[in-house]
Amino acid sequence: MAAHDDEILGKAYDSRLMRRLIGYLRPYWGRALLALAAIIVGVGFQLAQPVLVKRAIDQHIATGDLRGVGVVALLYLGTLIGAFVAEFVQTTTLQMLGQRIMYDLRRQVYDHLQRLDLAYYDRNPVGRLMTRVTSDVDAINDLFTSGVVSVFGDLLSLCGIIAVLVSLDWRLALLTFCVLPLILMVTQWFRRNVRESYREVRTWVSRLNAFLQENLTGMATVQLFRREGRAFEEFQRVNGEHRDANLRSIYYYAVFYPAIELIGALSTALILWFGGGWVLGGTLTIGTLVAFTQYAQRFFRPISDMSEKFNLLQAAMASSERLFGLLDTPVRISDSGALGPGPSALTNAREEGGVAPSIAQGPRSKAADRPALGAGRIVVDDVSFAYNPGVDVLKHVSFTVEPGQRIGIVGATGSGKSTLINLLLRFYDVTSGRITLDGRDLREMTLADLRSHFALVLQDVYLFSGTIAGNIRLGRDDISDARVRAAAEAVHADVFIRDLPQGYDTPVAERGATLSVGQKQLLSFARALAFDPQILILDEATSSVDTETENLIRDALHVLMAGRTTIAIAHRLSTIQDMDRILVLHRGELREAGTHQELLALRGIYHRLYELQYQGHMPAPQGT
Template structure:
């Protein structure tokens, strides 16, 4: 099961919504506070035109200066109240949103830390990244600007209508008469703009794809002198993009004035009808002025509402993808009965008729059996694709065997608690993975119990100290992303230091293939001997020279162990190993990627 990008956007899904609202639960008190603030803020907002009307009718019209001053103080109070409520509302809602996102993000990451290596084989890192960052942010929009403010808009809308009706229901009806037109114009605009926006988005994607492709393949374009043609193609997409955008200007250019004209129409109607009734003394001037102010405020909430529906839709699609990831089962749970296994053990390893396939029946390992006694050093040799990397992946239980079993100190790896199993191993991969941090944090990783002293000793033992001491800040020198500032050999030495500092019973080594300068090469050979001392060792070797003094060498060919023995025994055998040894390159390997002729 892999995580899909293109979950179908659903307008509203009650199951999803309920699950999302679960996250809101711990903050129910804050939600209530925000709700009160919204209601209070809306009321305070609505009170202002009402106060103006009162000022005109009750004070200005009757020359009551004293009363006007009193009323002004109320006005000031309302302003302050409205400020406070609005501040509380926005900050509380946004804070709650952030806290929820914090939780969601943590849940997703925690789950990712539990998922198996197999899951990562199927899901590219880039896609998973999107779950933790972009999708979570789409939720942010909903929590901070979507859900709750919809209530605010509705309260505002109904508040305005209620006040207008209460002031003068006949004049209110006159003012409302433009509403159907507004609704119609908005619907027209939304429909066209949505379609247009879809086109624009498509063209932007097309532009970017074209650009990405042609910048990547610029060498090819130039070699074949096709600049003129690709320019023409680019220009065509660019023109289409421009034209669709200009088309969209039409909708905006028409929509805003239409709304303005409708607002003016409502104003004109209020003046006409209100003035008429004012002449008959049925409506006061104050009410007329207040109506003109209210009718203006009428339009905002209506257009806001439809915008918020879009935000809701995007958030729903994002949460569907996030929950999809959270619901991906962890396929490699440790068996419950296993928690009290002992940690210590000499490090004896046995493969017992192991078969393994990544996919269906394509077996990568066939009937592999061998025993590594504690302290024995095992070298594994074979071409790319022969299955030697799979052996170590199974040993660390990145995958479970398809048939047979693997015993570590007499216990099936599937019965070991994962953490304790892996604690027995130290892994050194050919492609060294460094974390951003410092030199010492890359040796110690998360283990606080490895002292600075121990870090230095480990580095020294594998000769990493030689280059670390030359660095400006020594062990505290920052390591850039993926160790970009270090050479391959230096990274290799750091990974040795890391393995040594963790002091594992079993060392698993996937030797680097890339050619390293001869000086570092010598250091690495020497460091390897230090690292291997007193441990059970599994070493995948690409250069035979490194493993000739191993206690035993396994020759893996097409998923099977074809030969096994010491260097001398295997040479005497005159088989695959003998041939490999005969042809070991005298100069550095010709390529970092192995010759395809040797692949199965």
């Protein structure tokens, strides 16, 4: 999605986009036809009313037939009731239709957003995507509730009035039509200016959403660095531009509608001037003149309505172009995979032949000798990856993780540690090489199957609104309360949970704002353990926890990692010293691999990292 996609104006009418929009009507054709029928019936009742007035005046009032006047009055009352019922059916049906279409469209957009790869979110601000799901869908709803079907009613009403005017008296009809050039001039001016005004409003709405999302999410940083004043000034600027764009739009509406009324009044004055003379001359009845006046007043209403609906159509075309652009964004990480004809389920462990070099394989660890609780053999085979073409973040990385083995990954910032985890979970696909799990290329597996074998604990823990227990089970009905409590106890999270007012039922604020960093990380551990993963991934999981809490977590992890494949990324080397094997990444390359003592003995990159962290009190390497 382009950075300036909110400024897309597009065509006033695009048949390709309209066909796709009409497709959302298909499940509700019955309702659409009912609304169309109500519009036709309502137009018929409205067209009949001036004719009844003409009949009452010419045939009954002029002749003194009061009984006939009563009959016509009852018929007129019937047309009013009929028009009311038709309008009621039309309005309720179209509004219900619009709400259902809006529901379907939002559901489709959100479903697609959930399946898009993380690279898409790297390129597109959340505020802009929120505008797609909210404001743009609302614009399309307006099209269905006030545009597609009801514009047919305006056209039908306009054609009906023209036909009746010509049939009543062609001379007065020409007088009515003589103001049409003025109508066209005003309408064209209105459409041209409101079209540009609408584009500005949409642009500033999107920028306002993006600004609010970014600054409200980062309010702690704003307050910490005392940026409230500058942020408020920027908000004032964006909010002011949005206000001014709306005011310009209001100006055009304020000129357009009175201008239409003025032109309509001019037409009525011409009808009364010339028609009155013809009545006095005996060439026109008074009833015809009155009916003509009423029709002339109604003649300009559908013209102004269609001018406004043109703007609804313009808005819907621009919004649909953006929405369909989002929906047409290909899902690059999908179950169809990049290899083979389709997805396959995880298979049993199979032998992998010599794909990892000796630096990564290293001597067989104790973890590899003990029986694993289940499969979980990972092979990273000559993997390279680039977020941007030509700039490799990982370069020809190869290593093997045996089932039940505990692997630590270290390296300087930007060395590719977290990128490697993203590739393991298929948040991104490798640029070259391959990664296999139990002999199956990750790209041949369904995403649900692949990710069901992993649990990921991140440094920045994300909690959802809900309860403590709800954030541990994350909607999994098969995770019982007992299992939730057992997981919390295993990582010592139950210590602080029991002190909360409602225990496991305590509400969690947005993003866990009422919990400390350590408490949120403990909940993240409990969440991962409740899902009982085959492979546990820790990405700087203890970097923000105090020493006492870290010791509690490490005690729990020693028990939980037994027989479970574990990959831990850490800057603090103390958290991975007892791992079966440690991989050292440097500038996207796997440079060293071995146990803690073996890597210290090499006196290479790992040794330098160790010195930096323990300078002044580094113990001498053992076993050298």
